[in-house]
Amino acid sequence: xxxxxxxxxxxxxxxxxxxxxxxxxxxxxxxxxxxxxxxxxxxxxxxxxxxxxxxxxxxxxxxxxxxxxxxxxxxxxxxxxxxxxxxxxxxxxxxxxxxxxxxxxxxxxxxxxxxxxxxxxxxxxxxxxxxxxxxxxxxxxxxxxxxxxxxxxxxxxxxxxxxxxxxxxxxxxxxxxxxxxxxxxxxxxxxxxxxxxxxxxxxxxxxxxxxxxxxxxxxxxxxxxxxxxxxxxxxxxxxxxxxxxxxxxxxxxxxxxxxxxxxxxxxxxxxxxxxxxxxxxxxxxxxxxxxxxxxxxxxxxxxxxxxxxxxxxxxxxxxxxxxxxxxxxxxxxxxxxxxxxxxxxxxxxxxxxxxxxxxxxxxxxxxxxxxxxxxxxxxxxxxxxxxxxxxxxxxxxxxxxxxxxxxxxxxxxxxxxxxxxxxxxxxxxxxxxxxxxxxx
Numbered sequence: 001x002x003x004x005x006x007x008x009x010x011x012x013x014x015x016x017x018x019x020x021x022x023x024x025x026x027x028x029x030x031x032x033x034x035x036x037x038x039x040x041x042x043x044x045x046x047x048x049x050x051x052x053x054x055x056x057x058x059x060x061x062x063x064x065x066x067x068x069x070x071x072x073x074x075x076x077x078x079x080x081x082x083x084x085x086x087x088x089x090x091x092x093x094x095x096x097x098x099x100x101x102x103x104x105x106x107x108x109x110x111x112x113x114x115x116x117x118x119x120x121x122x123x124x125x126x127x128x129x130x131x132x133x134x135x136x137x138x139x140x141x142x143x144x145x146x147x148x149x150x151x152x153x154x155x156x157x158x159x160x161x162x163x164x165x166x167x168x169x170x171x172x173x174x175x176x177x178x179x180x181x182x183x184x185x186x187x188x189x190x191x192x193x194x195x196x197x198x199x200x201x202x203x204x205x206x207x208x209x210x211x212x213x214x215x216x217x218x219x220x221x222x223x224x225x226x227x228x229x230x231x232x233x234x235x236x237x238x239x240x241x242x243x244x245x246x247x248x249x250x251x252x253x254x255x256x257x258x259x260x261x262x263x264x265x266x267x268x269x270x271x272x273x274x275x276x277x278x279x280x281x282x283x284x285x286x287x288x289x290x291x292x293x294x295x296x297x298x299x300x301x302x303x304x305x306x307x308x309x310x311x312x313x314x315x316x317x318x319x320x321x322x323x324x325x326x327x328x329x330x331x332x333x334x335x336x337x338x339x340x341x342x343x344x345x346x347x348x349x350x351x352x353x354x355x356x357x358x359x360x361x362x363x364x365x366x367x368x369x370x371x372x373x374x375x376x377x378x379x380x381x382x383x384x385x386x387x388x389x390x391x392x393x394x395x396x397x398x399x400x401x402x403x404x405x406x407x408x409x410x411x412x413x414x415x416x417x418x419x420x421x422x423x424x425x426x427x428x429x430x431x432x433x434x435x436x437x438x439x440x
Contacts, residue, residue: 005254006291008037013075013292022070024060030074031056041254042223047085047262054081079288086284087261092241092268094183094212096128101174101184103209105202105233106217108190111245111271113142115217116187117149118271118279119243123183124155131181133173134159135205137166138189146187153276156181166201171208186211199236206237213240216265220247220256227259234263244282245271324419326383330375370403371411377401386415 012033019026031052038048055078064073094100102119106112113136120130132150134157136142143159150157158173170186177184188205190198206214216239218226233239242260247253247270260267267282375383377400382389389397389412398405 005037005041008040009034009078009291012037013078016074017071022059022074027056027059027074030059034078038254042256043254043258044224044227044262047258051081051085075292079285079292082288082291083284085258085261086287087266089283089285092266092281094123094128096182099174099178099182099184100213101186101209101211102213102215103170103186103202103206103211103237104188104215104217105237105239106188106190107198107219107229108139110190110217110219112190112217113146113187114149114274115243115245115269115271115279116146116185117153117155118276119185119269120150120155121153121276122279124153128183129181130155130183130185131173131177132157133170133177133184133186135166135170135173136187136189137164137169142187142189149276167204167208170205174209199232202233202237214238215241215243215268217243217245218256218260220244220253220270223255224259226256227262230260230263230265234265239263239265241266241268243267243269243271243279247272324415326375326378326386326415329415330372330383367410367414370407371414373401374398374403374408374411386412 012030015033016022016026016030034052034055035048038051039045055074058077058081059074062073062077064070064076068076094102104112104116116132120132124130132146132155134143134146136146143157143161147157147159156177158169158176160169160172163169166189170188173186174184186205186209189201214233214237216230216233218229220226222229230239230242242263242265244253244256244260244267257267267284270280270282270287272278272280374397377397378389382393382397389408394405394408394412398408401408
């Protein structure tokens with residue numbers, strides 16, 4: 001997610017941590033590196049200058065709190081300023097006591113219909129009775145797409161195949177679900193060339209349906225254009241929250257995120273992939289932590305729960321602390337197919353995020369089936385203490401797994417590299433910084 005922005009920010013931090021003395025010159029250079037990273041990610045220049053000027057001013061004026069180094073103090077300031085830019089953490093919890101109505105807004109191609117289904121899935125798993133209103137009468141196939149996405153997850157869809165007035169469909173759909181559902185999602189039309197007609201239609205739907213919230217869906221690849229789009233919708237029908245889609249690999253995602261936050265509406269969710277479960281509740285502080293390479297264990301555990309996997313929290317904590325066993329490796333391999341990809345998992349683990357190259361991760365992905373069979377051929381002692389595996393044991397494990405001795409050695413090498421990397425990331429300064437930032 002947002003690889004170029006992550007890379008730029010992490011390189012700036014590493015450069016700062018590598019200087020001998022954090023004086024005025026080092027802080028100014030750090031500020032310039034931040035500016036380059038943010039502008040390259042398509043963040044608005046005014047916002048960039050505001051953030052970097054605040055970081056530089058505070059870094060020069062503020063003394064780090066007791067027990068924190070000057071370098072960690074500067075990184076903490078960056079963490080706080082970026083979190084502030086994206087808005088504060090806000091938990092969104094619709095009421096279950098009465099029908100909570102959400103009207104979905106957004107232009108065609110933003111991923112709005114898919115997002116409706118993802119939200120239906122998310123809240124159905126939380127015990128909500130979800131009804132979906134197919135009020136997009138403009139796009140051919142919109143109703144069919146919505147039904148195909150929602151029916152497998154048990155969300156009822158209301159539609160009127162012959163009605164072309166989307167306002168009537170939205171109004172009738174609300175009435176239809178009022179007594180049987182406590183969360184009603186209204187999917188609306190979107191178009192590019194008829195923006196005025198779209199906004200007029202939104203006003204009418206909102207006036208008739210009287211939703212509890214208007215949720216705007218924005219394509220994360222459009223960068224700074226997000227600001228104008230969000231502002232136009234906000235003027236027509238006040239936007240209560242934003243869903244940012246297509247952030248998996250969006251080069252302009254930084255600009256879209258910052259621009260959305262600048263409109264005053266909170267980013268409530270982010271779409272990180274095409275699967276029905278690839279929707280995250282947005283937390284600026286946790287998101288910035290991931291951008292800076294600090295990982296996000298909470299998101300890792302939440303992801304596993306959403307996918308109804310059996311979460312071994314002790315295993316996750318061991319992995320993060322550098323005390324992992326071969327069984328912990330195997331645990332990650334087994335979860336990987338359910339969670340999507342190793343890259344997505346690694347991004348959430350403190351100490352690994354930002355330290356492994358994409359090409360390395362691709363090699364690991366291909367090696368997973370091989371390593372799994374190798375681990376399954378080890379004894380309990382070898383799994384718990386891989387350092388005891390010597391040449392005769394390697395030969396026996398290779399024979400038992402049907403793999404080569406090189407495959408066994410490759411696994412042991414990767415295990416040692418990962419363990420060393422994790423241990424290094426849990427050093428004294430890192431622990432101090434994470435404690436100050438609310439990490440674990």
